[in-house]
Amino acid sequence: MHPPGADRVLVRHGEIGTKSEQVRRSMEERLAENLSAILAERDVDGTIDRQRSRLFVHTDDPTAAVDAATDTFGVVSASAVTTVEPTLEAICEELAAITASGFDGGTFAVDARRAGPQSAHDFSSEDIESEGGAAVWDAIEATGADPVVDLDDPDVTFHVECRPERAYLFLDKVSGPGGLPVGTQEPVVVLLSGGIDSPVAAWKLLKRGCPIVPVYVDLGDFGGPDHRARAISTAETLGRYAPNFDCSVRVVPGGDVVETLADELDETRMLALRRFMLAVGERIAASTGAVGVATGEAIGQKSSQTSANLAVTDVAVDCPVFRPNLTADKSDITQRARAIETFEESTIPTGCNRVAPSLPETNASVATVREREPADLFERARSVADRAEVVDPNR
Numbered sequence: 001m002h003p004p005g006a007d008r009v010l011v012r013h014g015e016i017g018t019k020s021e022q023v024r025r026s027m028e029e030r031l032a033e034n035l036s037a038i039l040a041e042r043d044v045d046g047t048i049d050r051q052r053s054r055l056f057v058h059t060d061d062p063t064a065a066v067d068a069a070t071d072t073f074g075v076v077s078a079s080a081v082t083t084v085e086p087t088l089e090a091i092c093e094e095l096a097a098i099t100a101s102g103f104d105g106g107t108f109a110v111d112a113r114r115a116g117p118q119s120a121h122d123f124s125s126e127d128i129e130s131e132g133g134a135a136v137w138d139a140i141e142a143t144g145a146d147p148v149v150d151l152d153d154p155d156v157t158f159h160v161e162c163r164p165e166r167a168y169l170f171l172d173k174v175s176g177p178g179g180l181p182v183g184t185q186e187p188v189v190v191l192l193s194g195g196i197d198s199p200v201a202a203w204k205l206l207k208r209g210c211p212i213v214p215v216y217v218d219l220g221d222f223g224g225p226d227h228r229a230r231a232i233s234t235a236e237t238l239g240r241y242a243p244n245f246d247c248s249v250r251v252v253p254g255g256d257v258v259e260t261l262a263d264e265l266d267e268t269r270m271l272a273l274r275r276f277m278l279a280v281g282e283r284i285a286a287s288t289g290a291v292g293v294a295t296g297e298a299i300g301q302k303s304s305q306t307s308a309n310l311a312v313t314d315v316a317v318d319c320p321v322f323r324p325n326l327t328a329d330k331s332d333i334t335q336r337a338r339a340i341e342t343f344e345e346s347t348i349p350t351g352c353n354r355v356a357p358s359l360p361e362t363n364a365s366v367a368t369v370r371e372r373e374p375a376d377l378f379e380r381a382r383s384v385a386d387r388a389e390v391v392d393p394n395r
Contacts, residue, residue, distance in 0.1 A: 012078065073178075078174050182210070293317065
């Protein structure tokens with residue numbers, strides 16, 4: 001619910017404010033750039049004014065601007081606001097006007113915050129709540145209704161944020177994803193499997209500020225064109241959260257290697273495949289400036305993802321392997337996939353499931369896996385990675 005006449009959106013960040021002055025300023029600049037890109041991608045007109053600990057979007061479409069802001073990583077919440085002079089009289093007059101035009105019953109409260117030096121105002125936040133509450137009370141009475149105050153759980157809260165230069169009034173706070181602005185950390189390769197888990201892992205990395213380099217290992221007959229199309233479509237969805245970053249997919253031809261593994265290996269087949277994929281990711285990370293490889297794996301979710309087997313696969317590469325879903329339950333991952341709109345694109349069986357043997361190894365040793373996998377496995381991984389096709393998911 002927006003106050004009548006709202007002409008800008010107040011955007012709040014959280015974790016950025018804990019950084020040093022120099023880092024905070026840099027991250028706020030990046031946040032403003034990212035929000036501007038999302039506004040442009042959605043054809044929402046708006047200009048951004050950056051103030052300490054706050055961004056303001058000046059716009060004629062506050063609803064769309066709030067939606068854009070609350071899809072921007074680094075944003076904790078956003079509110080459509082009206083602005084008045086930072087005087088107690090102006091604030092009370094505006095609260096009365098908002099009540100007269102927008103209040104449709106129920107209990108209410110006034111919640112006020114005052115920022116800046118004490119000398120900036122000759123009143124306190126408690127004065128705003130007291131005098132503002134009286135103004136709302138009188139405005140409700142003027143409609144013939146009976147005003148009821150509830151400070152614990154009101155139906156409507158009139159918020160006031162009073163700063164030295166202006167006072168901002170709003171009726172709600174829409175939650176954003178939080179985290180850090182994309183681009184404040186180094187890029188990470190993400191192995192997109194076409195399933196539910198890896199897009200969620202990619203989203204979590206974006207939330208922590210890491211641009212992503214999506215990599216899809218085409219499994220040939222074990223995957224298929226539909227599987228590839230789903231992975232690319234998922235990358236397109238993820239790209240909407242960071243439209244000013246390149247989310248092109250590196251499609252790697254892995255069908256021949258998968259066929260070899262399926263023919264030559266049994267219980268350690270999936271571990272060899274995971275080691276091959278990590279090696280592919282490492283090669284692409286080196287060529288794209290990424291600092292590591294990420295997967296959608298979670299401890300114990302599949303036979304190849306036991307804690308013992310994860311240790312076996314990780315030693316295949318020298319770069320860090322990130323697993324944002326490491327301790328998440330499947331239900332939580334699925335819920336997040338639905339929320340970020342990647343679930344429907346990811347609900348066909350993954351190629352990895354089709355490769356899995358009937359009795360997979362769950363407690364492998366590095367020595368055993370190395371002994372059984374093809375001697376040229378990593379050479380082949382580097383070779384196919386160098387032949388990756390770069391696919392723009394928006395075309």
